[in-house]
Amino acid sequence: MILRLIFPCLALLFGFCAPGLGYHNPREPLPVSRSIHWRSDDRNRGPFYGQPEQIHLSYGGDPSLQIVTWLTFDDTGESYVDYGLTKLTQRIRANVTKFVDGGAKKSIRYIHRAVMTGIKPGKAYIYRVGSEYGISNMFTFTGLKERPEGGYRYGFFGDMGNINARALGAIQKVSQDGEIDVVLHVGDFAYNMDVNDGSFGDEFMRQIEPSAAYVPYMTVPGNHEYAYNFSHYVNRFTMPNTNDNLFYSFDLGPAHFIGFSTEFYFSSVLESVQTQWNWLIQDLKKANENRKNVPWIITMGHRPMYCSTDDSDDCKFKESIIRKGLHGTHAYGLEKLFHTYGVDIGLWAHEHTYERLFPVYDRVVYNGTGNPYHNPPAMVHMLAGSAGCQEYVDHFKNPGPWSAFRSSNYGFSTMHIYNHTHIHFQQHDVSHDRVEDSIWLVKDKHEPYSKMDDHHLLKHGVYVP
Numbered sequence: 507m508i509l510r511l512i513f514p515c516l517a518l519l520f521g522f523c524a525p526g527l528g529y530h531n532p533r534e535p536l537p538v539s540r541s542i543h544w545r546s547d548d549r550n551r552g553p554f555y556g557q558p559e560q561i562h563l564s565y566g567g568d569p570s571l572q573i574v575t576w577l578t579f580d581d582t583g584e585s586y587v588d589y590g591l592t593k594l595t596q597r598i599r600a601n602v603t604k605f606v607d608g609g610a611k612k613s614i615r616y617i618h619r620a621v622m623t624g625i626k627p628g629k630a631y632i633y634r635v636g637s638e639y640g641i642s643n644m645f646t647f648t649g650l651k652e653r654p655e656g657g658y659r660y661g662f663f664g665d666m667g668n669i670n671a672r673a674l675g676a677i678q679k680v681s682q683d684g685e686i687d688v689v690l691h692v693g694d695f696a697y698n699m700d701v702n703d704g705s706f707g708d709e710f711m712r713q714i715e716p717s718a719a720y721v722p723y724m725t726v727p728g729n730h731e732y733a734y735n736f737s738h739y740v741n742r743f744t745m746p747n748t749n750d751n752l753f754y755s756f757d758l759g760p761a762h763f764i765g766f767s768t769e770f771y772f773s774s775v776l777e778s779v780q781t782q783w784n785w786l787i788q789d790l791k792k793a794n795e796n797r798k799n800v801p802w803i804i805t806m807g808h809r810p811m812y813c814s815t816d817d818s819d820d821c822k823f824k825e826s827i828i829r830k831g832l833h834g835t836h837a838y839g840l841e842k843l844f845h846t847y848g849v850d851i852g853l854w855a856h857e858h859t860y861e862r863l864f865p866v867y868d869r870v871v872y873n874g875t876g877n878p879y880h881n882p883p884a885m886v887h888m889l890a891g892s893a894g895c896q897e898y899v900d901h902f903k904n905p906g907p908w909s910a911f912r913s914s915n916y917g918f919s920t921m922h923i924y925n926h927t928h929i930h931f932q933q934h935d936v937s938h939d940r941v942e943d944s945i946w947l948v949k950d951k952h953e954p955y956s957k958m959d960d961h962h963l964l965k966h967g968v969y970v971p
């Protein structure tokens with residue numbers, strides 16, 4: 507009961523909360539007391555491939571909780587995470603689910619999840635995972651704690667594949683060196699995780715391990731996760747306060763993060779758009795009630811509302827579906843919803859570029875003042891989809907007035923949330939080993955945008971017809 511109070515949706519990790527979606531929940535829980543296919547009176551029988559791999563962390567929704575997820579290709583029975591400060595003094599048994607890929611081979615993977623509890627802020631931990639049939643290397647992480655200079659620093663990006671993952675080495679390095687506290691991967695993994703009966707997904711999860719085994723690796727779904735009802739994405743990752751990783755939220759320090767699926771808007775399952783929409787409203791209401799303690803509201807979604815890329819993606823259209831809602835009815839348009847509830851920042855990807863936007867609402871661009879990022883009267887959008895994949899980078903054509911800075915260099919972004927008022931963004935151009943863009947966002951107040959804000963926006967802004 508105490509555990510449920512500190513982490514009310516811990517139960518979700520173990521698969522017994524009802525899914526809130528039209529999508530079938532494809533995580534298949536295995537009972538603790540299950541009979542294992544290779545276990546028999548024949549003592550010579552054991553699992554094939556019981557070695558744990560693809561170890562990765564995710565934030566448990568509270569700094570005292572660190573989730574670890576890993577994979578084996580056979581059922582190993584009981585599995586554990588062992589962890590501690592200098593010795594492995596704590597053991598938590600994993601929950602195991604069976605994941606059957608939708609490809610021709612119907613290949614099977616066993617996903618192990620455990621929540622390390624009692625994590626002390628700022629303390630360096632060691633841990634390893636596995637079972638009597640194989641244990642992992644020893645990894646380390648540091649309990650989440652505000653930095654000496656203030657706040658938390660996030661690495662964020664999207665659209666990173668197995669092939670041509672140009673920012674991968676830099677992301678691994680900053681993760682291990684303590685230069686970031688959390689990774690935010692805003693959709694599109696591996697290209698694609700389902701390819702070759704899921705072996706692309708395995709390779710992707712192995713290649714992010716040098717980052718994700720050291721800092722929490724937080725995710726939202728993109729269009730490249732679409733196969734088999736997003737089942738690779740749902741099964742391979744473990745986000746807090748959700749049982750399918752499709753939409754969820756968490757607080758860390760002065761920021762409330764909302765991860766959601768833009769992909770529902772491009773599927774035929776309207777129920778999922780509705781379910782997510784209702785959840786978003788409730789979550790945004792709750793976040794606003796708590797704004798005194800957690801002032802920043804930051805959304806993470808894969809496909810952006812605005813962009814300047816030379817392509818025909820949704821963000822290029824005046825009536826972007828993500829921005830304005832479904833064609834014809836304009837139902838479920840996210841821009842108005844986010845404006846109504848005072849969302850400060852939107853993190854996006856999908857375009858294989860970096861683009862920083864001026865504050866903008868309803869195609870009115872706030873670019874007519876000396877410092878538009880000081881108390882902006884509208885949301886700030888940051889696009890970072892140039893981590894690298896086999897589709898290469900995108901280029902720009904006729905950038906809109908919303909485009910404050912843009913680059914087709916491979917890279918990733920960092921966002922340092924110092925406190926209730928100051929955030930520092932940097933774009934890291936990994937090919938040239940330099941910071942190519944940086945900006946301070948300063949907000950003295952965080953609340954739903956007011957009539958005064960709208961007036962201010964119109965007075966100093968430019969409407970883009």
Ligand SMILES: [Fe+2]
Binds near residue numbers: 693855856
């Ligand atoms: Fe995408």
